[in-house]
Amino acid sequence: MSAPVVPSPRAGGEPPGGEPVLAIDDLTVTLGTRNGPARAVAGVDWSVAPGRTLALVGESGSGKSMTVLAATGLAPRSATVTGRVRLLGRELTTMSETDRRRWRGRHVGFVFQDPMTTLNPVLTVGRQVTEACEEHLGMSRRQARSRAVELLDLVGIPAPERRVDAHPHQFSGGMRQRVVIAMALACEPELLIADEPTTALDVTTQAQIVELVADLRRRLGTAVVWITHDLGVVAGIADTVAVMYGGRIVEQGPVDAVFAAPGHPYTRALLAARPRPGAAGEELAAIPGAPPSPLDLPAGCAFWPRCPVRGDARCAHELPPLVPIAPGHRVRTFYPTTADGGATADPTTADGGATADPTTADGGATAEDRHQLRPEDR
Amino acid sequence: MSTAAVAEIDDLTVWFPSPGGPPVRAVDGVSLTVRAGETLGLVGESGSGKSTTGLALLRLVDPTTGRIRVGGEDVTGWSRRRLRGLRRRVAMVFQDPQASLDPRRTVGASIAEPLVVHRLAGSADARRRRVAELLDLVGLRPETAGRHPHELSGGQRQRVGIARALAGEPDLIVLDEPIASLDLSVQAQILNLLRRLQRDLGLTYLFIAHDLAAVEHLSDRIAVMYLGRIVETGTPTQLWREPAHPYTAALLSAIPVADPRVERDRRRIILSGELPSPTDPPSGCRFRTRCPQARPDCAETDPPAVEVAPGHRAACLYAGEAVRAMRADPPAPVTGGPR
Numbered sequence: 084m085s086a087p088v089v090p091s092p093r094a095g096g097e098p099p100g101g102e103p104v105l106a107i108d109d110l111t112v113t114l115g116t117r118n119g120p121a122r123a124v125a126g127v128d129w130s131v132a133p134g135r136t137l138a139l140v141g142e143s144g145s146g147k148s149m150t151v152l153a154a155t156g157l158a159p160r161s162a163t164v165t166g167r168v169r170l171l172g173r174e175l176t177t178m179s180e181t182d183r184r185r186w187r188g189r190h191v192g193f194v195f196q197d198p199m200t201t202l203n204p205v206l207t208v209g210r211q212v213t214e215a216c217e218e219h220l221g222m223s224r225r226q227a228r229s230r231a232v233e234l235l236d237l238v239g240i241p242a243p244e245r246r247v248d249a250h251p252h253q254f255s256g257g258m259r260q261r262v263v264i265a266m267a268l269a270c271e272p273e274l275l276i277a278d279e280p281t282t283a284l285d286v287t288t289q290a291q292i293v294e295l296v297a298d299l300r301r302r303l304g305t306a307v308v309w310i311t312h313d314l315g316v317v318a319g320i321a322d323t324v325a326v327m328y329g330g331r332i333v334e335q336g337p338v339d340a341v342f343a344a345p346g347h348p349y350t351r352a353l354l355a356a357r358p359r360p361g362a363a364g365e366e367l368a369a370i371p372g373a374p375p376s377p378l379d380l381p382a383g384c385a386f387w388p389r390c391p392v393r394g395d396a397r398c399a400h401e402l403p404p405l406v407p408i409a410p411g412h413r414v415r416t417f418y419p420t421t422a423d424g425g426a427t428a429d430p431t432t433a434d435g436g437a438t439a440d441p442t443t444a445d446g447g448a449t450a451e452d453r454h455q456l457r458p459e460d461r
Numbered sequence: 462m463s464t465a466a467v468a469e470i471d472d473l474t475v476w477f478p479s480p481g482g483p484p485v486r487a488v489d490g491v492s493l494t495v496r497a498g499e500t501l502g503l504v505g506e507s508g509s510g511k512s513t514t515g516l517a518l519l520r521l522v523d524p525t526t527g528r529i530r531v532g533g534e535d536v537t538g539w540s541r542r543r544l545r546g547l548r549r550r551v552a553m554v555f556q557d558p559q560a561s562l563d564p565r566r567t568v569g570a571s572i573a574e575p576l577v578v579h580r581l582a583g584s585a586d587a588r589r590r591r592v593a594e595l596l597d598l599v600g601l602r603p604e605t606a607g608r609h610p611h612e613l614s615g616g617q618r619q620r621v622g623i624a625r626a627l628a629g630e631p632d633l634i635v636l637d638e639p640i641a642s643l644d645l646s647v648q649a650q651i652l653n654l655l656r657r658l659q660r661d662l663g664l665t666y667l668f669i670a671h672d673l674a675a676v677e678h679l680s681d682r683i684a685v686m687y688l689g690r691i692v693e694t695g696t697p698t699q700l701w702r703e704p705a706h707p708y709t710a711a712l713l714s715a716i717p718v719a720d721p722r723v724e725r726d727r728r729r730i731i732l733s734g735e736l737p738s739p740t741d742p743p744s745g746c747r748f749r750t751r752c753p754q755a756r757p758d759c760a761e762t763d764p765p766a767v768e769v770a771p772g773h774r775a776a777c778l779y780a781g782e783a784v785r786a787m788r789a790d791p792p793a794p795v796t797g798g799p800r
């Protein structure tokens with residue numbers, strides 16, 4: 084079963100049939116490590132439509148970065164990747180390495196946390212910005228240079244005709260990240276993958292980069308997958324959110340629904356743990372313990388050992404399925420909660436069959452388990 | 462206020478020589494007082510000089526000019542030998558406990574080190590008891606003493622860092638970005654721990670961080686730094702409700718809020734341009750090159766800190782007024798690109 088496709092009201096620029104730019108289905112990544120196999124990602128599916136932003140949220144070890152690396156064929160060699168990945172309708176997992184590299188290079192741009200891992204310190208930024216274009220679009224040197232100036236201008240670098248000949252060390256951190264974004268956009272990719280692109284930047288610079296990517300997405304119709312641990316950034320940029328924990332998606336849905344009515348105890352707890360302006364001095368609703376290592380994942384629900392709800396013994400032994408609680412909004416828990424913090428009934432009691440129709444599960448309280456859920460009692 | 466000052470920094474400058482050029486003015490005229498039992502938050506972005514200020518307080522960097530007093534004693538000119546005593550009275554918790562703990566030593570040995578250096582617990586037995594007590598204080602089990610840092614999670618390592626800072630019963634703890642490298646779900650644990658320890662042990666903190674939300678949560682007063690200077694000080698409420706310096710207002714408006722509805726309707730003050738070089742700060746007000754409300758005289762006059770309300774000061778010629786004007790008429794968001 085594939086993920087609910089984000090409805091895309093945007094006109095134009097879409098592949099025929101409004102197909103998602105990238106669709107991942109049942110992706111699983113196992114890493115071979117010295118201490119045995121580590122299941123970094125398990126059964127992940129989502130898709131992103133043109134002009135839309137999907138935020139992948141999670142803490143360290145949640146599998147958020149590995150998901151996109153594996154999907155685009157960039158997982159480390161020790162990784163075993165299974166599942167299906169379609170980029171603009173073409174299946175990536177069965178392509179030859181050469182074809183995949185070409186298809187990816189033409190259609191996907193990447194922005195990583197540290198711009199210096201992408202930039203070559205000894206080349207001018209102009210050369211680097213267009214390096215990929217020359218290869219993929221068959222440009223001449225001169226065309227490439229004027230395209231580089233255009234791109235630097237697009238991402239807001241002042242005096243681009245002069246700066247095109249500068250080297251990376253002559254730019255500030257925020258400006259370097261703009262250069263990397265220009266590089267990522269050089270081949271006019273349909274998809275931009277941004278992995279913690281603002282984590283190393285100051286907040287005022289972060290605000291500039293967030294604004295820049297939102298603006299480019301609107302103007303160019305690029306689909307964006309933004310990987311982050313910062314819920315504030317997610318609230319500002321995402322159309323849909325997938326929250327990951329222990330290698331799996333635990334909650335997925337439209338950004339408004341996930342923030343206003345988080346259905347998974349983990350999402351609720353994360354939102355509650357943030358210091359809020361004007362609430363200084365209060366004890367924060369901390370989550371006990373630490374996120375699990377992919378080497379040592381609990382059986383059953385990975386969040387169970389830290390969960391404030393702690394439904395029943397089943398949570399410790401059985402993996403909860405991802406079930407709909409509202410249209411396009413799914414959670415992986417036996418104890419989803421509703422907007423008011425109350426319990427909905429376990430929509431999976433009908434044993435797997437109940438996941439078909441989102442409307443029946445939507446707040447549908449056939450409440451045998453209602454007593455199980457208590458508000459966070461801290 | 463009558464509360465005793467634990468530490469006072471008076472017109473501190475820290476300039477670092479830079480080869481073949483003018484010095485880097487990391488801290489350039491900072492005065493602040495940390496009072497007993499309070500948390501003073503020091504916020505600013507990279508290059509603001511906040512960490513250098515903290516290091517100068519422990520004399521881990523040497524002041525170029527200015528005075529530093531700890532517990533009423535001028536420690537500015539103290540010799541290396543006397544400084545050992547200072548470092549019992551002022552302790553530090555660093556951002557990355559992985560880097561600040563010796564990987565080859567057990568947790569117990571790391572926590573006991575200040576006890577040995579400052580000769581605080583006589584026998585090995587007394588040290589062991591004290592280490593167990595310190596571990597208990599920070600919420601770790603006694604057997605953690607025998608573990609090595611790599612066997613612990615990031616949050617546990619930071620607890621060890623805090624236990625080590627507590628070992629010498631310091632008068633002041635400088636917390637330099639203590640939660641910045643921790644997972645979100647763990648940050649709240651550490652903030653709660655710091656608050657509980659302060660309440661139970663009567664600790665005094667200088668809390669240095671770039672994360673305004675966390676600083677606000679823990680601090681009684683906040684000082685905001687920009688390019689080597691303090692631009693505004695006040696209580697968290699004063700700063701959130703009515704920032705008087707345009708930089709504080711911009712910084713606050715840049716913090717993303719975890720609520721998509723708020724984010725959509727938000728009018729953000731996006732600063733244009735870049736942080737000027739600390740080797741050659743702008744004349745007059747240092748923020749004027751990026752200030753949406755800069756006026757001609759801002760280039761002429763170095764603005765002194767003026768009191769805009771009791772306990773609330775801002776170094777802006779148009780303190781209060783400029784922010785009100787910005788909020789009434791925010792500039793179009795500047796992304797720099799052509800529209």
